[in-house]
Amino acid sequence: MASSQKGRAMEISISQGFLVFLFSWVFLLGYAEKGPMPQGTSEDVNELVLLEDVNATDAFIKAAEVVVVGFFQDSELPEASEFLTMVQSVQDVPFGFCTSSSVLSYYNVTVNTVSLFRVVDNKRQDLEIRNSKEIDATKLRRFVRINELRWVTEYNSLTAVGLFSSMVETHLLLFTDKSSPNHTERMDKYREAAQLFQGKILFILVDSRAKANDRVLSYFHLKKSQLPAVAVYHTPDEEQDVLPLGEVSVEALKDFCNRFLQRKHVKDNHKLEDKVFKQEL
Numbered sequence: 454m455a456s457s458q459k460g461r462a463m464e465i466s467i468s469q470g471f472l473v474f475l476f477s478w479v480f481l482l483g484y485a486e487k488g489p490m491p492q493g494t495s496e497d498v499n500e501l502v503l504l505e506d507v508n509a510t511d512a513f514i515k516a517a518e519v520v521v522v523g524f525f526q527d528s529e530l531p532e533a534s535e536f537l538t539m540v541q542s543v544q545d546v547p548f549g550f551c552t553s554s555s556v557l558s559y560y561n562v563t564v565n566t567v568s569l570f571r572v573v574d575n576k577r578q579d580l581e582i583r584n585s586k587e588i589d590a591t592k593l594r595r596f597v598r599i600n601e602l603r604w605v606t607e608y609n610s611l612t613a614v615g616l617f618s619s620m621v622e623t624h625l626l627l628f629t630d631k632s633s634p635n636h637t638e639r640m641d642k643y644r645e646a647a648q649l650f651q652g653k654i655l656f657i658l659v660d661s662r663a664k665a666n667d668r669v670l671s672y673f674h675l676k677k678s679q680l681p682a683v684a685v686y687h688t689p690d691e692e693q694d695v696l697p698l699g700e701v702s703v704e705a706l707k708d709f710c711n712r713f714l715q716r717k718h719v720k721d722n723h724k725l726e727d728k729v730f731k732q733e734l
């Protein structure tokens with residue numbers, strides 16, 4: 454009895470030692486990659502938080518636009534170490550690590566799972582790991598990169614996959630040059646407007662400097678001389694509208710989006726009426 458308890462205590466201390474080792478390793482790598490951090494700018498530092506109870510986990514999830522939590526039954530599983538390896542290669546997402554059985558059960562986790570929580574469409578996206586041989590740090594990183602939709606999501610080949618799998622089917626794209634001196638100001642306004650349309654429209658940034666984005670621009674028949682411009686797009690029927698902007702303003706974005714949603718609403722109602730009418734016939 455006493456010896457089995459001792460064995461268990463040792464097991465725990467070994468696994469915690471393992472975690473501490475990994476945490477410091479993750480921190481060191483993150484640090485080395487970026488060089489010395491000036492005091493007070495913790496924004497870019499890789500965050501990895503050990504989550505031990507439901508309250509802490511809940512607070513952690515609510516504290517950012519996108520967070521990722523690794524829920525593992527045991528910290529020594531190979532998938533847990535792949536998760537920790539992945540964490541050090543992704544700088545801009547807060548990561549939590551949880552092995553508490555009560556927290557796992559609160560979040561309905563029954564198999565080892567990496568969960569991404571995002572605020573923009575209030576979605577929890579789960580990657581359930583049923584076979585540890587099928588998962589590695591590269592696949593986990595891809596999962597995060599695809600699903601990390603934010604108030605404003607920058608368009609690229611990975612986020613495109615996530616955007617099209619969201620339940621929110623109306624997308625607004627802002628075509629703008631990220632190197633413009635007005636970029637920060639534009640983004641502040643764009644983000645402000647995005648929050649007015651939570652759950653209704655996903656706001657996307659398309660950097661007009663990136664060659665790969667030329668075909669998106671030409672899809673909407675836009676020329677670089679017309680930028681900045683916005684395009685709204687409804688994925689199921691590809692209905693769209695375009696508006697070149699002299700400069701980005703919250704009012705202009707609001708009007709444009711509301712008009713499009715209104716028009717869709719009227720159309721959908723007509724379709725519904727037609728359907729009911731046909732059924733009545």
Ligand SMILES: *[C@@H]1O[C@H](CO)[C@@H](O)[C@H](O)[C@H]1NC(C)=O
Nearest residue numbers: 505506507508509510511512
């Ligand atoms: C969790 O939060 C609730 C309310 O916010 C509080 O009543 C409770 O004591 C907290 N539990 C722990 C373990 O901190």
Ligand SMILES: *[C@@H]1O[C@H](CO)[C@@H](O)[C@H](O)[C@H]1NC(C)=O
Nearest residue numbers: 556557558559560561562577
């Ligand atoms: C767990 O599942 C139950 C039943 O489906 C659900 O009501 C609850 O909200 C879930 N918990 C979390 C944290 O998602």
Ligand SMILES: *[C@@H]1O[C@H](CO)[C@@H](O)[C@H](O)[C@H]1NC(C)=O
Nearest residue numbers: 633634635638681699700701
């Ligand atoms: C930046 O914005 C100001 C005012 O909003 C405008 O006058 C100026 O032309 C803009 N600059 C660029 C490069 O678009």
